[in-house]
Amino acid sequence: MTEEIRKGLAGVVVDATAISKVNPETNSLLYRGYPVQELAEKCTFEEVAYLLWHGELPSPAQLEEFQELERSQRHLDNTVKRVIDELPLTAHPMDVVRTAISVIGAQDDTVPALASSADAEANLRRAMSMFARIPAIVAYDQRRRRGLELVEPRDDLAYSANFLYMTFGEVPELVVVNAFDVSMILYAEHSFNASTFTARVVTSTLSDIYSAVVGAIGALKGPLHGGANEAVMHVFDEIEIAERAEAWLDQALVEKRKIMGFGHRVYKSGDSRVPTMKKALDTLIEHYDRPDMAELYDRLEAAMDARKAIKPNLDYPSGPAYSLMGFDTELFTPLFVASRVTGWTAHILEQLEANALIRPLSLYVGPDERHV
Ligand SMILES: CC(=O)SCCNC(=O)CCNC(=O)[C@H](O)C(C)(C)COP(=O)(O)OP(=O)(O)OC[C@H]1O[C@@H](n2cnc3c(N)ncnc32)[C@H](O)[C@@H]1OP(=O)(O)O
């Protein structure tokens, strides 16, 4: 038997999904049929979360009920706070959010020994409980790293305004809240990316939703995936000024470094989400009066195009956008978690609806049979 190895499962279709469609030919991304650009322009992140979980956009009454539920679960209980307090500041914020989700999962005594599609209602409640609490986890972690006290959530504020309020102690101008909300919408879902696939693999063993999300957070942390938004900012910090972009890139390519924020496994001629996020970044650049950042962004992008014809992915505009908003660089990937938990949990539910254990084969290349 000849076995073809597809390293990294590149080009392999492993299952069907009705949640999102990534089309590199038309450079488009649909969530449940809706173009993501349209959702970013016309909807809030809460509406998009509802869409991903339920398959349809909410009616006004459904949205109100959804928002009420989300706002009522934003607080962190003392155990979660205590565990976060115990973690050293040397722990990466992704480790903090991963640990906090583990604690929330361990506190939930309704989790059945064997996950099943019959548990969909309960799993949606669990998804909501993570969705509502992750902003408080991330905001608190950002604050404790700055020696600041936790800011309790405000239930008169929508998701993004409250997230920023809990992080910075005040609600920023609308332009900032809107750019943040757009980033949450764009990061929410992207078919069988590595972290979502991880969540589906964990779920396929009939493990619980929290374990699947914890696994997904681990997969997202890596710089070839979500960790790239943080890594992009380190690149900007290394380059420092726009005039150095080309020389920095030439040296990095000589050293065979991967340039963070560029390239994609599926999109080969540009990421469908970049123009929308770049527009949001431009509003921030204008708001904070940082033309220097725009110049560096443009020069590195042009240099990469000229030398390698490799285009930016979503992490390229998101990194500098989060930096302008005031987040510390190492908090960027946890922001991705806050958004992507919606997509992960939608996939966990979908996996359970038609589950098959995910267990591929490997080609053995070790020594032939031998004996002790
Ligand atoms: C939201 C997200 O998760 S988007 C992805 C975020 N990740 C990053 O930005 C990290 C940087 N990018 C990369 O490492 C890659 O582009 C990936 C991992 C995203 C995609 O990788 P793959 O689909 O496996 O592409 P692959 O690595 O095979 O690249 C093909 C060629 O382009 C080169 N290439 C791809 N991306 C880059 C990059 N960012 N910098 C330099 N070269 C690159 C590869 O070196 C390879 O060249 P070769 O054929 O001469 O060896």
Ligand SMILES: O=C([O-])CC(=O)C(=O)O
């Ligand atoms: O699809 C991928 O491989 C990575 C990505 O862009 C995402 O998860 O948003």
